[in-house]
Amino acid sequence: MNLFADMRAVVLTALDQMVAEGVLPSGLDYANVTVEPPRDAAHGDMATNAAMVLAKPAGSKPRDIADALAARLTADPRVAAAEVAGPGFLNLRLNVSVWADVTRAALSEGADYGRSTLGAKERVNVEFVSANPTGPMHVGHTRGAVFGDALAALLDFAGYDVTREYYINDGGxxxxxxxxxxxxxxxxxxxxxxxxxxxxxxxxxxxxxxxxxxxxxxxxxxxxxxxxxxxxxxxxxxxxxxxxxxxxxxxLNVHMDVFYSEKSLYGTGQIEAAIKRLSDLGLIYRGVLEPPKGKLPEDWEEREQLLFRSTAYGDDVDRPIQKSDGSWTYFAPDIAYHWTKIERGFHKLIDVFGADHGGYVKRMKAAVAALSQNSVDLDIKLIQLVRLFKNGEPFKMSKRAGTFVTLRDVVEQAGADVTRFHLLTRKNDAALDFDFDKVLEQSKDNPVFYVQYAHARVASVLRKARDLGFDVSDAALIGADLSGNTHEAELTLARKIAEWPRLVEIAARANEPHRIAFFLYEIASDLHALWNRGNDETQLRFVQEGDAAASQAKIALARACAVVISTGLGILGVTPAEEMR
RNA sequence: GCACUCGUAGCUCAGCUGGAUAGAGCGCUGCCCUCCGAAGGCAGAGGUCGCGCGUUCGAAUCGCGCCGAGUGCACCA
Structure with missing residues (x-):
């Protein structure tokens, strides 16, 4: 169940009716019509911009469209009220039974709640880490590894057919x-x-x-x-x-599906084949590059080389693919490698690079665009550095001083779960601080702990309820009467649960797993807030001693929340905690 | 000189591929523990979204130009 998608469908159906009745002209494009949670909860449960988006193409006023749309939407049993607001927003207030439905859906769908068909089983190749096979992985690689793995899991959950791949630079x-x-x-x-x-x-x-x-x-x-x-x-x-x-x-709990060897491209005609592909497209020529503007390298000399016309696909300059001695540049096998990805049937490619390879993005995109004739999309995610800290002090790395920190060092000190979660609490292109002390701290200031604690609390509630003899199996919770969960704090949590499938699609569309981490923090926060209210208002406690039915209703909500947290942590590759010790 | 990434509260950062009065944590201020886990809780103050034009019903978000930080700029991978 995806409540926001369902309600958007309701809106579109209503719009179609209006077209059929002649209230709106036919041929309207609904692509920009959204149904989303309003920023301010006072505006209701959902808002649609349909009237504003369609006003101009329909040739009528936003308010008129909104009024007509509101009348039709209120016919839906899930819609309690629809009111026009602001410049033409249509705010929807939903029947409280909707939140009970969402809670039940999360429980019955379990680990599949939020799974999307967005990807339509399209094959995606996520290439990440690809560290040179010349030594152990260092911290810089760790973030790329965690990011790539979580992104792969996210895309899988969003309905793509994902391959995790590591390119071995064993040819240079x-x-x-x-x-x-x-x-x-x-x-x-x-x-x-x-x-x-x-x-x-x-x-x-x-x-x-x-x-x-x-x-x-x-x-x-x-x-x-x-x-x-x-x-x-x-x-x-x-x-x-x-x-x-x-x-x-x-x-780190990262497992690749494919290790692809650069060396295997040499001597097999694969590089030649890829270059021929470009050549057949008229994109290969012998020529001389302009010297770079500004500071000129000392040893600059004019030389004729075999060049790829990458400027035809958005690059700044054409790129050499062969050295003056006739051997390939590093770019040639990279082109061939991406050509194999295209030939292996991937329609969507993602490369995860260190930020220091930013200058490489345009030419690689140009190569893929040219090779596939714009039929394959390549997204390149740049990973910014990780700054290590200990006790708030920068942790200087030096090979000589022996303080070179490897991935193994970090995982041994912090653990895979904590390391993974923390590395995903920042957007990939923003620098990130990794402080060993803060990351291991067991307090609410530590997001890892905060989210884990929420999950553990629910587990604790379930244990407590079982001790009291209540049936808190998922089957029993699904069957519970949830109509009493109407307190604002409870509804806030239920709304958050309803947002999960939407968030998954947003994160997957942007290729940004950090959004999952932030969402988990927010839903954990809602659960903690509800819990804390139970301190003062005993009727909000999950366990209502002596009242099995009431307990089951409250626990169903908590359990649904835990299901989402567990699924989300699973995408991030983090094991949910059953208890905190 | 050029390209890429970034610039949001005192600090660290989110911000839905254009939506309403821009959010969270830390820090700060004020209240609150006979209560399922106080390793806390609740509430509050705090922002010209780097600057300026433009597109639009509507811009932190898109375009252009500046300013500032980081990264990279011919046969090295």
């Missing part, structure tokens, strides 16, 4: 550096002094890789030229790094 120079670094650790394992020279990866995490290499190769590679061992050591080290990264992700 940095994995050669990894191989050389691992080789030094291999020499170390064989009792030689490692030469961790400038430009190699110094991290301790390669020591076990060196030992594993020794276990496999003994000392047979010692003293051999790089050309002999590079490829083998590279494959081995990359595999080890991926094993580690999978472990890091698993610790």
């Amino acid at each position: 120079a940095q994995v050669n550096v990894l191989a050389r670094s691992a080789f030094e650790r291999y020499r170390e394992a064989n009792g030689l002094d490692p030469d961790i020279r400038e430009g190699l990866y110094p991290g301790d995490y390669l020591i076990p890789v060196g030992e594993a290499l020794k276990a496999k190769y003994g000392d047979s590679l010692i003293g051999k030229p790089e050309s002999v061992w590079l490829d083998e050591v590279k494959d081995f080290a990359v595999a080890e790094m991926l094993k580690m990264i999978r472990g890091d992700l698993a610790a």
Whole structure:
């Protein structure tokens, strides 16, 4: 049940009637007609802008349309009153029985309450993390991982067919550096002094890789030229790094459907095929780029290159896809990779990048638009940095000082649930502070705790009710007479529950999982407020001792709230708490 | 020099893909514990939505121009 969608349908039906009766002209576009909760509760339960949106195309006054619409809407049993207000809003007051229906719907639909068919099973590819396989994941990757995973879950809940994908950058120079670094650790394992020279990866995490290499190769590679061992050591080290990264992700409860290797694109004709695709479209040419305006790089020289005419699809300049020595630039395999996504049948692509890759957005969008001829939508979400704090003090990261914070460090200290929720309490393109002390704090100032506490409170109420011998199974709660839940605090909570399906669609349309986190905070707040009122007004308490029927009615509402919180936390990848200890 | 992201209450941030008197938390002020969980609760003060034009019945939201912060700007990924 999606109350707002249902009521919008009621409005549109009424408009159709008006067209049929000649009150409105035919051929009107209803796309901008909305039915939404008013900002001010005094304005009623819902408001529609239909009269204002249609006034101009219909050639009549907003008020006249609104009056006529109001008369028809009040015929619906769910509408208690419809009144015209302001510049032409139509405010709807709903029959209180509607909120009982919503409560029951949340209980009977359970974990599926709020699930949407918005996505129509369209296939979506969410690419995220894609950290270079050269070391453990650091905090910067964590936010992207959590964001991507929650977004994927959100889209799934909104009716899309989602694939979580990780692009392994195992084709470039940095994995050669990894191989050389691992080789030094291999020499170390064989009792030689490692030469961790400038430009190699110094991290301790390669020591076990060196030992594993020794276990496999003994000392047979010692003293051999790089050309002999590079490829083998590279494959081995990359595999080890991926094993580690999978472990890091698993610790965060992130599980990818596909790990796609950049290297697999080379030597298989796939890059050539993608470039040919662009070439056939007349978008590839040999040319010379203008030097960048402003400060000119020292070593600037004019050179002819193979270029992609990305400016034809909104980019600022055309982009090189081949170096002057004939090898591909990093952009070429990226184009090919996105081409494979299109060819694999995805109609909607989402890339999650670090904010420092913002300059890459236009060319990637241009590539996808060109390759798909505008039939595939690519949305790129930029993830801003995370600033670490401890006791309110900035937590400086330094590889040398050994205070380099990995994802594993954060999860071990804070836990996956707390880490995930906190990282989602900010919009993806806003910087975020992560203070270990505040995040672990058990007080209402901590949103994670606040939401978990609301869920735990409901669980506590259920336990208490059961102890008193009440039947609080979902079946019993669904069957309860809810007509007594009419206090303003109760209605506020019920309204919030009714908003959940709408919020899911809004969040999914914007690709913004943080909206779920904010909504959960608000609904938790409504539950706490109702609870607190029970302190003074005993008739509002969920458990009404000696009155099973009244208890069931109140608990049904609380339980419905818990269902929404549980579902929402599930989307964020957070386990709801049954009790707080 | 150009592009991208951002600019909302003292602080940290939401704000529904254009709606009514712009919200929350912290902080501040004032009240409140014999009460299902006071690791609190209720109420209040506090804002030219960076600035200026424009589009519109209507702009924090869309467009243009400034100001300010961050990020990125040729064969590195």
